[in-house]
Amino acid sequence: DGGITQSPKYLFRKEGQNVTLSCEQNLNHDAMYWYRQDPGQGLRLIYYSQIVNDFQKGDIAEGYSVSREKKESFPLTVTSAQKNPTAFYLCASTTTGVGEQYFGPGTRLTVT
C-alpha cells in the first residue's frame, strides 16, 4: 500500500542531544513537508522541499535542519539549538499542482 511512514512513533531524548526524525513516502510525490503541532494549536511549517536536493525554510525553521537526498525521504533533525523541542511532528507530501497534502502518522518527541 502507498503511504507515508514516520518513525519512531514516540521518541525520548535528553536536553542537548540532536535527534533525527524519519519520514519516507512511496507515493512518488515531488514535495515533502515538516510541521510541528503543539497542544491545542494548529500546524506550523518547519521546512519544505519541492524537489530533490532543494528545500526552503518555513515559518519556524530555527533549531531544525533537513536534507532531501532522495525523492522518497525527508529526514528532520531537531538540534540542541531548538529551545522548546517537545511537540508532535508531522510529515506530509503532495504532487505538484494538486494542493492537498497527505500526512504521516506523526512522531511525538519528548525532550527532558
Place this chain on the structure above:
Amino acid sequence: GDSVTQMEGPVTLSEEAFLTINCTYTATGYPSLFWYVQYPGEGLQLLLKATKADDKGSNKGFEATYRKETTSFHLEKGSVQVSDSAVYFCALSDRGFGNEKLTFGTGTRLTIIP
C-alpha cells in the same frame, strides 16, 4: 498574507445533532480549500476539498461549499455520531503564487456524546 479563521472549540454535541464548524479565509490568489480531520494521536486525514467557487466537497456525510462572496468554507453534517469526535482543521492552498504550501486554521475539537 493568507490566513484561515475557524470557530473556536471545543464543540460538544449530542449524537444525531446537526453540526456546523465555521471557517473563513483571506487569500490573495485563487485558493483551493480543504477540511482535514485528526483523531487522537494520529496524523491528519483529508476529509474533503473544493478547488473553485461554488464547488461543494463531500465525504462521509460531511459537506462544505466554497463561498467566494463570503470567503467561507463551513463544514456541516446532518447527524453526527460518536465516531466523529476528533479535531477538524480548515486549510487553504493558494497556488496562484507557484508554491504548494497549506495555511491551516487552529483547529476545532469536536466531542459527540451518546
